[in-house]
Amino acid sequence: MPFTIAIIGRPNVGKSTLFNRLVGQKLALVDDEPGVTRDRREGEGRLGDLEFTVIDTAGLDEGARGSLTERMQEQTEAAIGLADALMFVIDARAGLTPNDRAFADFARRANKPVVLVANKAEGKHGEIGAMESYALGLGEPIQISAEHGEGLSDLYDALRALMPEPVGEPGRTDDDDFAGTDEELAKRPIRVAIVGRPNAGKSTLINHLLGEERLLTSAEAGTTRDSISVEITWQGREFRVFDTAGLRRRSRIEEKLEKLSVADALRAVRFAEVVVLVMDSQSKFEEQDLRIADLIEREGRAIVVAANKWDLMGRQSGLVSALRTELDHLLPQVKGAPVVAVSGLMGQGVDRLMSAIEQAYAVWNKRAPTASLNRWFEQAVDANPPPAVSGRRLKLNYITQVKARPPSFVVFCSRADAVPQSYLRYLVNSMREYFELPGTPVRISLREKVNPFAHKRRRPS
Template identity: 60%
Template sequence: MVPHVPTVVIIGRPNVGKSTLFNRLVGKRLALVDDTPGVTRDRREGDATLFDLKFRIVDTAGLEEEAPDSLSGRMRQQTEAALIDADVALMVIDARAGLTPQDRHFARWLRAQDMEVVLLANKAEGKAGDSGLFESFELGLGDPVPISAEHGEGLADLYDALRPLLDPLMPPEEEIGDETEEERDARLAAEPLKLAIVGRPNAGKSTLINTLLNEDRLVTGPEAGITRDSIAIDWEWQGRRVRLIDTAGLRRRAKVVEKLEKLSAADTKHAVDFAEVVVLLLDAKLGLEAQDLRIADMVLQEGRALIVALNKWDAAEDQSRLFQGVRKALDEGLAQIKGVPLLAVSGLTGKGLDLMIKAAFEAREGWSRRVGTSALNRWFEGAIERNPPPAPGGKRIKLRYITQANTRPPAFVIFGNRVDELPESYRRYLVNSLREEVGFDGVMIRLNLRARKNPFD
């Protein structure tokens, strides 16, 4: 089981600086920040550090009074759900703007919850925030802590307010001594599978994750593009740890015109960088389009393991023909890799989701696999014997031996003479043979050629 660490949730009305504070505490720009109110729509979680305090921090959508079935209403429900699992709430107000009726309304609501609360008066740098700071005493949430999330001011005061609340909840620290190679491999295998879900807008990514978690964890709806930034969620599947990453939909570059959507697209690509396995989710009602192949190519160029899933399978027509058509298009469109896993799933009904997660763990194993030097060179000698390298200009290219330089993704180096003249077609032959015979189906392989130095030069 994952050890419990204290959870702190940031709440407040829109545009008071919640995501800026979140980024400050996690030490990275994980949450999108913009002047547009309501940028954050889902809960976003991260590992926070404040001096010697370590805790889980949750950024939430701005609290607004709207009908439950509206987008704003669904966002508010996500914020309320975040409080259920939290140990402490940080109520953030804008000291420069002063108190608003929304601040007062939600302070009353928060006082009725069984929850430890710390009141933060953000944007309190300089004298412009003095009036709002003094007004905030009337909220009845204790003494406000003046901070500037943007400039990092007031963090020591925030630490003093949080420490007595979090100290009793801290898990004991474990000492890790010297590890053997076997122990290290076992520990790495037990680490969470970092699984990102990507695809075009409205492919059903958030609905699929909600079904996996068996809760309405992410805001969903018929509106395309509800998810704007990447949301990481820790989860367990059959006793194995998974970190699920939901991402914003990726459209063709020509259609990405708004500043906020450009930030979302960059954030999705950033999420792929941190993933181990990426599921490219397709809308089965639309099939495979050129933008899907561009996304798949981007994932592979980043060196991540790739799975393609046809979502909304329950609503697809002529399923057998559709599946075979997508399979053929993938094989033709992704010439650099063969055998990418293709699955039929339904994020709405849950069909095929267990198989998808199982395939993701298997993909990570292949992506992390290291081949012994002797087995590798047995394959290498056989491959060259079956199909010797060409002899451009009548001069033979000599390939001497191969070694695996890295994993995740698998990378190999071939040493020989005149390797700069080896045709690209022969390089592809070696990669395809290695994939088929050594067992790297569906895994991107990087192959480098290196000439041996002449000791007489």
């Protein structure tokens, strides 16, 4: 197991900035508003030759019983329980506060090694605040600036003293997950982003998959702010699932923090391999649902539609079939995408959803055999030849698959700019049916065949 470090402290001391610095990416949202982080977030941190798991947590704060703040505190306590060591962060420019002193006692009671980090320590005021932190009784403060990358060598020394030896595989990044043979890809977790409008039940659904209250849920829309990844195993297959903030229409987004949350959700879509669009079954296929589905298709990701809160729909027959028909009508570009009725609260349909994700991933990775591809192409062109443009016939020579993820093809032809989009849609629909590619984006681009005699001059008559 990798060495695990939890970053704790009161709100707005720079915990998420330090987390982003250690993982080398802007994974956690950062804003001047206190309490941006709500769920705990894990990442693979690296400092010099040290590699470890680092957990970003919600700011330690007191809340009323049953409130969202209290449940945020419970998430932080769970992170502390998982950690081998703690980084207790204070704001050196603000100096010590009563909350810092109270939560320092909380950190001591955890009975785990604590590294005291005085963040925002650049400048004279920061140095004074760092000196005050000796009063916490947590040892010598490590003065750093997470935003500017100052003082990390001292932090390295403090962490190195806690770790017996460097942990992990040096030089590995998340981008490496997209490289490798088909056999290696089959062993790697499938990246799944759960997206949808606010309050569609995304976090509740993931909590049921995990079998624990890992993500905060609330009747209030917008509880989830940044994208949180969790590991799930289903029937021996590994999944990395990303919970995201609800996506509203751009015109309704006013606060800066919500803009950051939406941008983080869009990054999760681009990072994923399969995207599950969660809809409220009582208000399905609203304009925003269609916009999100169109975005997923344009990003080239496999899509699965989950009609959530199905337990509220009663026992009416034929509703799921009607949903599939409506989806094909409204979104022909993802025709045949799987539609699954689920209830994240009651656990209904969860097995069918995971099976649909696995099948959508397999289709997204599909390659058409060359012989079958040529046979289909000849039949499709013979059955419906391309229209003549300005009295000149368009000649489509041959087709080849250039890649999968999603399935992408190139058609070599005589005049690429003259082939109408309607004819390309015909080819896509025909291919989708012939090769059984339901729901996944299919890309067909055109390329003019090189004339081997174009460089030779014509002889004078």
